[in-house]
Amino acid sequence: MSTSKALPQPDREEIRVEAVLQALGEPVRLQIVRALADVPEGIACGEIELPVTASTRAHHLRTLREAGVLSTHTEGTRRISKLRREDLEELYPGLLSGVLAARR
Amino acid sequence: MSTSKALPQPDREEIRVEAVLQALGEPVRLQIVRALADVPEGIACGEIELPVTASTRAHHLRTLREAGVLSTHTEGTRRISKLRREDLEELYPGLLSGVLAARR
DNA sequence: GCACTTGTTCGATGATGATCGTACTACGAT
């Protein structure tokens, strides 16, 4: 049960551009964001293939969450993350799509 | 005379998103970009009011230039910088406008 | 020539941050 609790994140009006840009500027985190962009319904952190250990992964997810880039909620033992597309689009229209347009 | 020489910068296809985002993620550099956005014809570095010394300013301008965010050419003793709007828009459509849309 | 302006380069320093291993928590299943 319980089975669904959201983790603390900034409200839309608390999101700062510098934090978002800095969060997106790290290669591993950008990789995470790209993976999330393909799955609107969200995805468990561990299912993203990354060249780092679990603890580093957790660190990056926290950074992205605290910057306001993604939201995370608990489902049982897994943590589902999804992009905060609407909030970002509202605050910085075009930013996310521009970033995702980058060649892979 | 001479009076006009361009400084080395990456070609459009050499620009990497991570570098651009990382460059934009620093507060002072973002301030520079915002200042440049208001002046399409370019502006001398020293004329932007910044809370750092001249050497730090030079460092940030170099970072932005090497990331591909701006171009610089020499005019006499001054160095005029301007945003590489077209290149950025072509590579990451919407990114720059999204960043500049952020509340000031 | 010399002085002045504009800006860069170099080296040092201090802060931030990416990474890891280990220990820990929470949940699910047996």
Next chain:
DNA sequence: ATCGTAGTACGATCATCATCGAACAAGTGC
């Protein structure tokens, strides 16, 4: 209750980088 799974938290280490001062470079003008 015990085990296994998914993930976080902490502390340490190492690299990156923002910042500065001092020295240097290139133009302009007297």
